[in-house]
Amino acid sequence: MTTIKATLIKKFADHTARIGIIGLGYVGLPLAVVFAEAGFNVIGIDPIREKVDAINRGESYILDVDSNRVKALMDAGKLKASTDYANLGDSDAVSICVPTPLRKTGDPDLSFIASAAKSLAPYVHRGMVIVLESSTYPGTTREMVLPELESEDGLKVCEDFFLAFSPERVDPGREDWTTINTPKVIGGISPDCGEVAAAWYGQALEKVVPVSTCEVAEMAKLLENTFRMINIGLVNELAIMCDRLKVDVWEVIEAAATKPFGFMKFTPGPGLGGHCIPIDPLYLSWKLRSLNYNARFIELASEINTYMPRYTLGKIQDALNIHKKSVNGSRVLILGVAYKPDIDDLRESPALDVIHLLQEKGADVVYHDPYISQIDHENLQMCSVKDLMQEVVQADCVAIITNHSQYDYPAILDAAQMVVDTRNALGDLGKNHPKVVRL
Ligand SMILES: NC(=O)c1ccc[n+]([C@@H]2O[C@H](COP(=O)([O-])OP(=O)(O)OC[C@H]3O[C@@H](n4cnc5c(N)ncnc54)[C@H](O)[C@@H]3O)[C@@H](O)[C@H]2O)c1
Numbered sequence: 001m002t003t004i005k006a007t008l009i010k011k012f013a014d015h016t017a018r019i020g021i022i023g024l025g026y027v028g029l030p031l032a033v034v035f036a037e038a039g040f041n042v043i044g045i046d047p048i049r050e051k052v053d054a055i056n057r058g059e060s061y062i063l064d065v066d067s068n069r070v071k072a073l074m075d076a077g078k079l080k081a082s083t084d085y086a087n088l089g090d091s092d093a094v095s096i097c098v099p100t101p102l103r104k105t106g107d108p109d110l111s112f113i114a115s116a117a118k119s120l121a122p123y124v125h126r127g128m129v130i131v132l133e134s135s136t137y138p139g140t141t142r143e144m145v146l147p148e149l150e151s152e153d154g155l156k157v158c159e160d161f162f163l164a165f166s167p168e169r170v171d172p173g174r175e176d177w178t179t180i181n182t183p184k185v186i187g188g189i190s191p192d193c194g195e196v197a198a199a200w201y202g203q204a205l206e207k208v209v210p211v212s213t214c215e216v217a218e219m220a221k222l223l224e225n226t227f228r229m230i231n232i233g234l235v236n237e238l239a240i241m242c243d244r245l246k247v248d249v250w251e252v253i254e255a256a257a258t259k260p261f262g263f264m265k266f267t268p269g270p271g272l273g274g275h276c277i278p279i280d281p282l283y284l285s286w287k288l289r290s291l292n293y294n295a296r297f298i299e300l301a302s303e304i305n306t307y308m309p310r311y312t313l314g315k316i317q318d319a320l321n322i323h324k325k326s327v328n329g330s331r332v333l334i335l336g337v338a339y340k341p342d343i344d345d346l347r348e349s350p351a352l353d354v355i356h357l358l359q360e361k362g363a364d365v366v367y368h369d370p371y372i373s374q375i376d377h378e379n380l381q382m383c384s385v386k387d388l389m390q391e392v393v394q395a396d397c398v399a400i401i402t403n404h405s406q407y408d409y410p411a412i413l414d415a416a417q418m419v420v421d422t423r424n425a426l427g428d429l430g431k432n433h434p435k436v437v438r439l
Pocket of ligand 1: 022098
């Protein structure tokens with residue numbers, strides 16, 4: 001007798017399975033495109049009408065996904081988008097890629113996962129597999145998503161439908177490791193759930209790494225991001241220590257990085273940014289607090305990283321001081337506000353904190369970013385300046401916060417009155433330069 005598991009695996013093998021992707025952002029849209037390019041019919045669900053309309057016109061709003069790819073898939077009838085969950089009714093496999101931010105209190109905000117699971121529940125049917133991709137604390141898939149999906153129609157996981165967790169590892173802006181060739185960890189509620197999910201992803205991605213449970217997969221993602229966050233905290237503190245010791249931190253890091261084993265290079269900066277590194281470890285520490293355990297490494301690294309925008313403010317003060325100027329009344333040009341180079345993502349960017357701190361001290365702050373034409377964030381509304389070089393000349397201080405590769409740094413240094421370089425964007429040019437204050 002053919003089981004629902006065997007039927008589903010066969011549908012993946014012959015690419016007749018219909019795929020649904022919930023949440024068409026930085027993670028969901030590339031994933032939808034990859035499945036559609038592998039030959040599956042894909043429907044994407046997102047509540048934002050503008051995103052859905054853009055996809056249905058064959059336009060991408062994610063830098064890593066070329067519009068030509070979306071257009072080709074639309075024309076071939078392989079990809080479409082909708083705001084209506086009812087379109088998932090005939091899907092065989094659904095991936096949930098919704099945001100997992102922090103609340104103002106610093107606690108995990110799982111409302112997007114809860115809402116997606118609740119909206120999907122009426123359409124869960126026999127022979128469906130669901131994979132949660134959003135980064136979250138261990139236990140979320142089993143303790144939170146599963147009860148939502150099992151409650152409808154009396155369907156039972158592992159008997160009627162399958163549920164697994166597979167963390168997304170995409171690094172926006174990166175071209176060598178993409179959604180297709182980055183190994184994909186997958187763990188199910190049960191071994192069968194994991195096997196079905198792996199059979200699905202294995203049809204479109206180069207390498208699937210099965211693990212025994214969804215909790216292992218959830219924790220693996222948090223280990224990866226906590227590892228980065230703690231190591232960035234370490235080099236940020238190293239930068240502060242080197243400053244006191246009057247030692248060049250950038251040279252120290254380059255020297256250490258020549259060790260061919262046992263060392264991995266991380267670089268300091270004005271603070272952590274993005275939707276993952278500053279947030280995911282706090283999901284873990286929050287969960288551990290509920291189990292009466294204090295995740296000390298995470299708390300300490302978070303404290304140091306959170307301090308970096310204020311440390312950057314100090315560097316800007318030092319730079320202005322050289323010209324006998326105060327922050328109050330000075331014009332400061334922030335160069336780059338995206339949270340990392342060559343992308344258009346402003347989420348959790350330390351630039352926002354640096355701008356706020358400067359404004360609090362009375363600075364006249366402007367910014368330039370080739371990827372972000374305007375900032376509309378809580379009580380901060382600004383537009384990127386139009387004439388970059390004119391602003392460089394006019395500013396009392398230029399603060400390089402994000403080292404986008406398209407900037408002509410030698411020309412900027414030449415034209416600026418003072419430069420604060422938080423990323424070593426100037427390299428050797430900035431070393432011992434009278435106009436430059438480095439992190
Ligand atoms: N961006 C990254 O680099 C990255 C990398 C790895 C993992 N992640 C994780 O992946 C998850 C998604 O991140 P992202 O960067 O794609 O976020 P995003 O904000 O870019 O995209 C999420 C999308 O989900 C949509 N959405 C919100 N609620 C929804 C709902 N109830 N139903 C359907 N759609 C809904 C939003 O409109 C948005 O388009 C997060 O948990 C994040 O931590 C992100």
